[in-house]
Amino acid sequence: MLNKIKHFMTKYVYIYLPIGTLLCLAGFIGSYLFPNTVLDTYKVNVDEAEGDSGYVQYFTGTEDEIGYMMETDGRVMKGIQIGIDKNGQALEGTNLIYRIYKVGDSDFGADVAAHAELLEEESFDLGSCMDGQYPYLPFTNEADTGRLYITFSYRANGNTQPAPGIFMNHSDIENAVTYVGGAKSDGSIKCYYIYSHETYPFLYDSRVMFCIFLAASACVAFPAYSKRKGVGRSDEN
Amino acid sequence: MKTKIRHLIAALLILILAAALEILVFNGDTIGSGYSYLRFDAVSNDEQIDRDTNADDSHQATGYHVTSKISDKLTALSADEANEIEVRMDNERILAEYRGETYTPEYDEDIVVGEDGTLMRKVRQMHIVLELGQDYYIKKLRLDADLTKNGGFQADAYHNGEPVQDGMYCSIDPKIDAGIMSVGCHADKLDITLLTEDELTPEDVQIEISAKLQFNLLRAAFFAVCLFTVYILFFAGKDVYAFLKKKPEWFFAIFTLMLGGLIIEGLGSNMVGYDEYVHAKSAYKLSFGSTIETTEAAMQMVGNNLPYFNNPEERELVEAYEDKVNDPDYIAPDIGHQSRLPRTETRVYYPMAAGFYLGRLLHTGFADMMELARLGNLLCYIFIVFWAVKKAKGYQMVVAAIGMFPNNVFIASSLSYDMLVNAGLLLGYVLLLNEILTPDEKIKPSNAFFMLFSFMAGCLSKPVYIVMSLMLLFLPKKKFQNRVSEIVFKAALLFLNGLMIYNIFFPTPVSGGDYALVSNSAYAGDKRSIGTSTVGQLQFVMSNPLQYAVILLRSMFGMLMDYTVKGNPFVSYGYMGAAGYLANWLMIALGLFAALFANVKTSIRKGMGALTHLMNFGVVAIVFSSMYISYTAVGSSNILGVQGRYVIPLFLPFLSCFMGWGIIRVQKTKAEGYVVKLRNRLQVLPAVYERIIFGVMMAVSLWMTLKLIILTINV
Numbered sequence: 001m002l003n004k005i006k007h008f009m010t011k012y013v014y015i016y017l018p019i020g021t022l023l024c025l026a027g028f029i030g031s032y033l034f035p036n037t038v039l040d041t042y043k044v045n046v047d048e049a050e051g052d053s054g055y056v057q058y059f060t061g062t063e064d065e066i067g068y069m070m071e072t073d074g075r076v077m078k079g080i081q082i083g084i085d086k087n088g089q090a091l092e093g094t095n096l097i098y099r100i101y102k103v104g105d106s107d108f109g110a111d112v113a114a115h116a117e118l119l120e121e122e123s124f125d126l127g128s129c130m131d132g133q134y135p136y137l138p139f140t141n142e143a144d145t146g147r148l149y150i151t152f153s154y155r156a157n158g159n160t161q162p163a164p165g166i167f168m169n170h171s172d173i174e175n176a177v178t179y180v181g182g183a184k185s186d187g188s189i190k191c192y193y194i195y196s197h198e199t200y201p202f203l204y205d206s207r208v209m210f211c212i213f214l215a216a217s218a219c220v221a222f223p224a225y226s227k228r229k230g231v232g233r234s235d236e237n
Numbered sequence: 238m239k240t241k242i243r244h245l246i247a248a249l250l251i252l253i254l255a256a257a258l259e260i261l262v263f264n265g266d267t268i269g270s271g272y273s274y275l276r277f278d279a280v281s282n283d284e285q286i287d288r289d290t291n292a293d294d295s296h297q298a299t300g301y302h303v304t305s306k307i308s309d310k311l312t313a314l315s316a317d318e319a320n321e322i323e324v325r326m327d328n329e330r331i332l333a334e335y336r337g338e339t340y341t342p343e344y345d346e347d348i349v350v351g352e353d354g355t356l357m358r359k360v361r362q363m364h365i366v367l368e369l370g371q372d373y374y375i376k377k378l379r380l381d382a383d384l385t386k387n388g389g390f391q392a393d394a395y396h397n398g399e400p401v402q403d404g405m406y407c408s409i410d411p412k413i414d415a416g417i418m419s420v421g422c423h424a425d426k427l428d429i430t431l432l433t434e435d436e437l438t439p440e441d442v443q444i445e446i447s448a449k450l451q452f453n454l455l456r457a458a459f460f461a462v463c464l465f466t467v468y469i470l471f472f473a474g475k476d477v478y479a480f481l482k483k484k485p486e487w488f489f490a491i492f493t494l495m496l497g498g499l500i501i502e503g504l505g506s507n508m509v510g511y512d513e514y515v516h517a518k519s520a521y522k523l524s525f526g527s528t529i530e531t532t533e534a535a536m537q538m539v540g541n542n543l544p545y546f547n548n549p550e551e552r553e554l555v556e557a558y559e560d561k562v563n564d565p566d567y568i569a570p571d572i573g574h575q576s577r578l579p580r581t582e583t584r585v586y587y588p589m590a591a592g593f594y595l596g597r598l599l600h601t602g603f604a605d606m607m608e609l610a611r612l613g614n615l616l617c618y619i620f621i622v623f624w625a626v627k628k629a630k631g632y633q634m635v636v637a638a639i640g641m642f643p644n645n646v647f648i649a650s651s652l653s654y655d656m657l658v659n660a661g662l663l664l665g666y667v668l669l670l671n672e673i674l675t676p677d678e679k680i681k682p683s684n685a686f687f688m689l690f691s692f693m694a695g696c697l698s699k700p701v702y703i704v705m706s707l708m709l710l711f712l713p714k715k716k717f718q719n720r721v722s723e724i725v726f727k728a729a730l731l732f733l734n735g736l737m738i739y740n741i742f743f744p745t746p747v748s749g750g751d752y753a754l755v756s757n758s759a760y761a762g763d764k765r766s767i768g769t770s771t772v773g774q775l776q777f778v779m780s781n782p783l784q785y786a787v788i789l790l791r792s793m794f795g796m797l798m799d800y801t802v803k804g805n806p807f808v809s810y811g812y813m814g815a816a817g818y819l820a821n822w823l824m825i826a827l828g829l830f831a832a833l834f835a836n837v838k839t840s841i842r843k844g845m846g847a848l849t850h851l852m853n854f855g856v857v858a859i860v861f862s863s864m865y866i867s868y869t870a871v872g873s874s875n876i877l878g879v880q881g882r883y884v885i886p887l888f889l890p891f892l893s894c895f896m897g898w899g900i901i902r903v904q905k906t907k908a909e910g911y912v913v914k915l916r917n918r919l920q921v922l923p924a925v926y927e928r929i930i931f932g933v934m935m936a937v938s939l940w941m942t943l944k945l946i947i948l949t950i951n952v
Contacts, residue, residue, distance in 0.1 A: 012680050013683070155654075174337035177339070211729045212689040212729075212733065213686070215685055216686035216689070217725075218685075218717070218718075218726035219718070219722065219726060220722075
């Protein structure tokens with residue numbers, strides 16, 4: 001059986017090695033053309049400094065907004081994760097509303113939302129996350145880059161349960177400021193920034209295997225050539 | 238039939254003798270000791286303990302009493318501990334810088350910085366005197382104390398007022414709350430000093446002396462392997478020797494499996510291989526799909542925080558602890574996620590990952606799961622090197638000797654990707670050498686494929702070695718079908734080399750939150766060493782090429798001198814220790830012997846020999862340079878981090894220059910004439926050449942296993 005396989009492999013080496021070379025070349029090119037996009041999570045301000053203790057900033061009403069000014073360092077932001085305190089309630093039907101504004105170089109202070117360009121407005125069903133969880137709030141606009149101002153508020157949708165809150169602590173974060181009730185807060189939102197980048201899972205394999213198949217194919221005595229030159233195939237030497 | 242019966246009887250005798258030797262050699266001293274174990278509570282101020290309260294004492298001792306005294310002490314940290322703290326703080330500084338935070342160095346509260354900058358630790362010492370009242374043979378001394386931080390105790394044993402053993406030290410890991418030391422002498426009094434950072438009272442301490450007869454399967458297996466080796470090499474008979482001569486790869490596989498098995502079982506969960514915890518992390522993660530369940534035990538494994546055992550008794554405690562914290566019901570595991578498509582470089586961990594996976598599947602203990610991971614590595618190594626030995630044309634024993642080199646077997650028996658580096662490059666170079674030794678035969682496509690594939694697999698984690706394959710550029714055109722096929726082959730080879738080297742500087746993007754940090758060249762550099770910067774070091778080399786050339790040559794020749802003249806031991810079992818300087822020369826002599834008397838039909842041409850030496854020099858220079866760039870502080874006058882094991886893949890190219898010496902020349906020199914005559918003589922004797930090589934390799938490896946693994950942590 002083993003000998004039969006060996007014989008088969010030897011006999012048709014001039015077919016499958018070039019095919020392997022072409023497949024790897026196709027994989028090589030395909031990997032470049034169709035990259036895989038993955039999300040990167042950056043822990044920004046989740047752990048408290050020594051001696052600090054975190055706290056929850058509850059919304060005082062549906063008009064209340066908690067704002068967060070940040071800098072994406074030129075990368076497109078794909079979302080944010082913030083800690084949600086549901087006040088021990090289920091909050092079925094209650095939505096967390098978050099708006100993303102693009103801020104220029106001007107400093108508008110707490111009144112930024114009135115001057116900045118609104119890029120998108122999204123909502124998240126608070127009933128779908130657990131109390132204390134950091135749900136992923138996706139951003140969909142490709143222009144979510146540079147200096148951004150994100151506001152968080154909630155829409156009760158007839159729900160009479162107590163308002164939810166956002167986890168915060170007293171850390172200072174570089175290039176980020178939190179606003180509560182229109183004023184700059186002493187604390188900062190505990191959050192993770194979500195970015196993305198492209199990966200090429202088969203690029204490395206397909207390009208090195210392309211070289212290997214190509215080199216091995218170069219050692220094949222192709223039948224047409226062998227016939228013309230009157231030499232046997234290399235594996236039969 | 239008769240032969241089979243003879244082998245069967247021999248096997249039975251080996252097993253019986255091994256068991257007898259284990260009892261006599263390692264348990265003989267306990268026979269007639271008159272007791273199994275005695276346990277004492279270290280109650281202070283001369284308080285005599287009522288014997289009846291110690292219900293589990295196997296034998297009633299009389300007339301002992303305990304005194305204890307407590308005081309404070311400052312002890313200097315060891316160089317390793319101090320360096321660990323400095324490296325940690327430097328990495329914290331880099332991370333803070335990366336996050337844009339201000340870094341303030343902080344020491345643990347128990348660490349005191351002396352006036353001269355020495356790091357000291359505050360400890361409390363409790364002095365305990367244990368008057369036994371009569372003479373006991375003490376094999377083991379155990380001290381139990383409920384600690385929260387690392388501690389230890391020192392013991393002196395006295396007999397009739399005279400010290401018989403002094404300065405013995407044993408550490409106590411707070412995870413197992415006990416330390417057990419081997420004493421091995423008769424004594425009637427023990428003077429014990431307990432050093433801890435905890436505030437203990439004498440009531441918190443228990444002491445036990447013992448002289449139990451304990452049959453140890455590992456030690457018995459060691460004796461069995463010794464006896465088996467002696468039987469195979471001296472008494473097995475002509476049929477075995479004929480088989481040995483014809484198929485040495487099978488003997489390589491059996492011997493290596495036995496040696497590796499002893500190492501794996503002997504080490505248990507102790508992590509003493511090079512950077513094992515780093516490799517353990519990758520292999521453990523790879524053993525899962527996209528959701529990783531990291532138990533507390535696994536977390537300690539990847540953090541290099543598992544407790545270390547020094548003897549079988551401590552091993553029991555350590556393994557019980559590991560099983561306890563590996564239980565997801567005891568401590569909830571951490572749940573993480575990863576891409577289903579692991580990075581290419583990570584795939585070298587599959588053999589180990591398979592072991593971890595199998596361990597979980599079979600619900601083995603945590604230590605057994607680690608051993609299975611190591612076994613996966615070992616089996617993969619044996620499989621690849623088996624083929625390397627089998628494929629070698631006339632120089633099988635050179636390859637077998639390199640395959641059985643103790644450093645290689647140890648690495649294969651550890652959690653390390655270097656196994657694939659050594660095995661892949663060995664197989665790749667064997668296939669390459671076959672082509673060099675047959676200049677008139679055309680390269681077979683299958684050989685070309687497996688050769689380059691082996692080189693690629695061996696270089697996945699250490700791409701710099703791919704330049705070894707550049708020897709193929711110098712193959713004569715007779716090896717190819719025509720000029721076009723030669724050009725295509727060599728162009729593909731150059732492209733392969735270029736791509737693998739390119740990937741060092743510009744790796745394919747990784748997934749995960751560390752993307753920016755990993756792909757940011759400003760932060761590139763090995764974080765185990767302080768002051769590294771890939772970009773900074775490259776700038777230094779570019780602006781001071783002559784100065785760097787001097788540093789490079791001095792470091793390379795310095796290492797060569799260290800191992801050949803200055804007495805630095807090379808043959809080693811990782812952090813367990815080395816065989817001694819003499820073993821260096823024994824291995825060099827054996828390698829030359831194997832190469833000179835190998836049954837090759839021709840030697841490599843002179844030009845190819847010179848190119849081989851040049852390639853070896855080049856690879857070593859690249860290895861040193863890569864460590865200078867990634868592991869050494871910018872502008873340093875020394876190259877740090879280069880270890881002798883990095884040149885192991887070059888053993889075969891080096892030895893290949895000695896193969897078939899004197900064959901080609903018709904007018905031979907006297908020396909060449911002797912070598913050729915002896916070579917011919919050796920080839921007709923019943924596997925004498927093979928038995929010498931296997932015998933020396935087994936003797937050195939078994940000696941190292943006894944000295945570094947059995948006697949150090951299994952007695």
